[in-house]
Amino acid sequence: MGFLRSLSLISSIKVPLKLPARELSRCLSFITFMLFFVSTFSLGAIIVYRSGQLLQGNPISVDNDFLTVDSPFGKVQISKNEVSCIIFDETLTSLDNPSELNLGGRKIEGYLMEMKSGTIRFRTWFGQVIVRDLKNVAYVGFVEKPLPQLSRQGPINIEITVANRFTVNLVSGEMYSGVSLKLVEDYIVLTDPSKNEFYFRNTAVEDVYIPSDQARGYDLVITKTGKKLYGIVNLLSNQLYQITGIWGTEVVPVDSVAFTTCKAKPDETSIDPLTSALQSLEYDKDGIATTGAKTPLTVDGKKIQTIKIYDKEITDPRTGIVFVYVPGGTFKMGADKSWGNVEDDEMPSREVYVSGFYISKYPITVKQYLDFLRAAQLPVGTSVSNGRFILPVSLDFLGQKINVSYTAQKGALNFPITGVNWKSANLFCNWAGYQLPTEAQWEKAARGRDGRRYPWGNTEVKRHNNGKLDYNVNEFENTDVSPYGVVNTYGFPIEFCRDYYDKDAYKRLPNENPFNASGTMVVGRVGTLSGRITDRIPISPDEERQDFTFRVVIPADKVNEIFQTPLKNKFIGATLFTVNDAIKREYKLRSEGLYVAFVEKGSPAESAGLKTGDVITTVDGKTVKTLDELSKILSNKRIRETLKLTVDRSGNRVNLTVRLGEWSF
Incomplete structure (x- = not known):
């Protein structure tokens, strides 16, 4: 019973996430002592709630909704949205950012997505980290946050190194090292000695350093901007080189290449019929260009006479x-x-x-x-x-x-x-x-x-x-x-x-x-x-x-x-009522007309400067006292036409112009 009371006491302690370091240190020192006291029960981590409450136990799994913890009281399910972080290192004396992973002392910004079978999947700005050795994890955060969207400009840079490690440099300047590299779907995957995997989006990677013994049979391509690419080089056409390696594939224009060791070179004297036809295009009108082709153009063995070009996106x-x-x-x-x-x-x-x-x-x-x-x-x-x-x-x-x-x-x-x-x-x-x-x-x-x-x-x-x-x-x-x-x-x-x-x-x-x-x-x-x-x-x-x-x-x-066709939008985007005796008394109005009770955000009314509390007295120079009178005027209008309003604003006369149906989203 004493043991259970001790654990109950620990789980009920509430620690605000932003305590002064001295007080937080005392709290965690106490927790460390209590963990030592109950160490025979293998309580391997501290779960920190966003409210500051703490719970000791072994995290079993995390899915889309719940964290499951094996505690002295049995299995406990906690809503994922209630968890700030999990601390695995009992020697910590302060809580770090609840939106990061501390892996072997390295802090990686992001948040936990899933945990099962002793494996953590962690979302970060460059892709994902899959942690297979929890002994290296000091803590992992649960709090989702907007992650930066950084992308490489131009092709990736590939270098050869005499070291026996792979190195990946990101566009942010971060550097990661590992013992193997592979391509999985659209990710460059680096594995470290502990078998943890780092999934990098191709566009987040600036440089990849490959051990020389892994680059046998590769050719070199150097672009005019100084980028190097080592890989198997193929000439796709007179216009494009394709470079492929364990790091992925890049396609670069031939005219952007300053040097290559690839023996396959563009044949400037050999131009395919389509290229020849495109080079002799002349503009007709209305986005149409025409030409004459010496050699018939075919697609799937069928002769074509018209090519339509559409934007891909x-x-x-x-x-x-x-x-x-x-x-x-x-x-x-x-x-x-x-x-x-x-x-x-x-x-x-x-x-x-x-x-x-x-x-x-x-x-x-x-x-x-x-x-x-x-x-x-x-x-x-x-x-x-x-x-x-x-x-x-x-x-x-x-x-x-x-x-x-x-x-x-x-x-x-x-x-x-x-x-x-x-x-x-x-x-x-x-x-x-x-x-x-x-x-x-x-x-x-x-x-x-x-x-x-x-x-x-x-x-x-x-x-x-x-x-x-x-x-x-x-x-x-x-x-x-x-x-x-x-x-x-x-x-x-x-x-x-x-x-x-x-x-x-x-x-x-x-x-x-x-x-x-x-x-x-x-x-x-x-x-x-x-x-x-x-x-x-x-x-x-x-x-x-x-x-x-x-x-x-x-x-x-x-x-x-x-x-180019206008959306079928409401003309004005405001809630109007005919001014009657009740409205006059409630809002202390003197003018007859249409009372503006609500103005929709982004509406033509808001763009024109109409405000809640205004009374519309004339429309296009005509006095309006009822919604039916306004409807008759609008029945002769179309979207994008204008409407001239005169309003009574707290006794002041204000003239406004509404562009009908034009909303800003």
């Missing part, structure tokens, strides 16, 4: 949504029988043609959907889903609660929007001139042309969102990414498509731009539920689910037209 200036281009052409749609356990509704596998289109690189975010809810001009009586993390903003006006806007948690703005139904996703599309992708568009964007099982190919499953609801949409852009750069189609959330569901759709729909336009259920698509990108999921168009989201498409030839 574009951003809609109205909404901020990033789109990537998916070329028109055929692709293999449907499941491969050899995968086993495929559903009948995914068959038969067939060649399908889709016209070129742009698709949003990421699912629509909470921020983008919030902008739609705040600004969209929806028909009266339209029912629309709020979505997860979005709440209505209420105004208490003359004793009544009135919903006037929407707001969202700041930390969730870059999460994919979930908790909306298919009908609301279509309302979002109608607002901006987009469409939901057809199943054929979605599948081609997700897997490319060659019938692969996963977006990245047919190899083993890469890191993806296997169930986590809350994540930034770009979190998986180095792993769950398709040949066209579409991010997170394999992992959750499930995504709405435009098609209605029909289990026999693949058997009866045409092979060119197939689309099923009728039915009672609609289609959702995701890969992780079944382990293949061809899975089809029926759902009611009215159902709001926390594991569903959506992305949008635009026909390639209509991008400029749509981007």
Whole structure:
């Protein structure tokens, strides 16, 4: 009983994270003494709560939500969001930054993501650290924080060293050393003598030093900027060198190379037909250039006469949504029988043609959907889903609660929007001139042309969102990414498509731009539920689910037209009431007109300088006393036209100009 009372006392001690060093030292000295007292029970770490409370025990695992600790009282589960850090070194006399890892005395900024089987996975600005030897860990922090986004300019620099260690220098100036180096997906992975692994994003690495015995057979390329690259050098074309090594692959233009030991040199006398044709282009008009070609140009053995060039990635200036281009052409749609356990509704596998289109690189975010809810001009009586993390903003006006806007948690703005139904996703599309992708568009964007099982190919499953609801949409852009750069189609959330569901759709729909336009259920698509990108999921168009989201498409030839078309926004973006006797008494008004009860942030009203408490007395020189009178004036207006207002502001006359429908997001 004395032992349990001692442990209970220790676990109830509360230490603020920012105590003076002397007091904190005393607290931790006491903890060290108590740990020594109970050392026979193998309590290997101190868990520090964000509240300052302490608990001794052996950390067993950390997942997306909980830290599990083996304590003298049994297994304890603690919400991950309540933990500040875990201290493994009992000799520490002060608590360090709860947003870093102390590995062998080296402090690495970031936060713990996962722990299991005695292994820690730690997120940091350059990628991840996987710690396999906890004896080297003094402490590890749990508190997430914004990490710097640093990237290398130009190609990586590769050097040869006589040392028997690999060294990686980062763009931040940090240096890491290890005994082995390999490439895993898009990461350069360095392993230290304790078998801890450092996953560096390629773009975060400035220099890599390779032992000379590991660089046998490598050639040297020196760029005009002084960068060195040792690797196997191939001449991809007269314009490009490809350099490949255990550190990865770089492609550099031939005209940027000052020197190379590679024997394959560009043949300036040999120019391929496409290069020859491009070099003789002449501008016609309206973005069109023409030429004559001596040698016929062919693609897949077919003669071509017109080449269209589209930007690979574009951003809609109205909404901020990033789109990537998916070329028109055929692709293999449907499941491969050899995968086993495929559903009948995914068959038969067939060649399908889709016209070129742009698709949003990421699912629509909470921020983008919030902008739609705040600004969209929806028909009266339209029912629309709020979505997860979005709440209505209420105004208490003359004793009544009135919903006037929407707001969202700041930390969730870059999460994919979930908790909306298919009908609301279509309302979002109608607002901006987009469409939901057809199943054929979605599948081609997700897997490319060659019938692969996963977006990245047919190899083993890469890191993806296997169930986590809350994540930034770009979190998986180095792993769950398709040949066209579409991010997170394999992992959750499930995504709405435009098609209605029909289990026999693949058997009866045409092979060119197939689309099923009728039915009672609609289609959702995701890969992780079944382990293949061809899975089809029926759902009611009215159902709001926390594991569903959506992305949008635009026909390639209509991008400029749509981007130049105004969003279907509310004209003014303010909540107005006709001034009556009750409003006059409550707000001590003298003027007749329209009382401004609320002005939406980013709205045309706010941009024009309209303020809560103003009374609009005239519009375009006409006296207005009711909302019907304002509506009649607005019925003859279009978005981007102007509206002249005269307002009474605390007895002063103020003239304002509203540019209708132009919101800033």
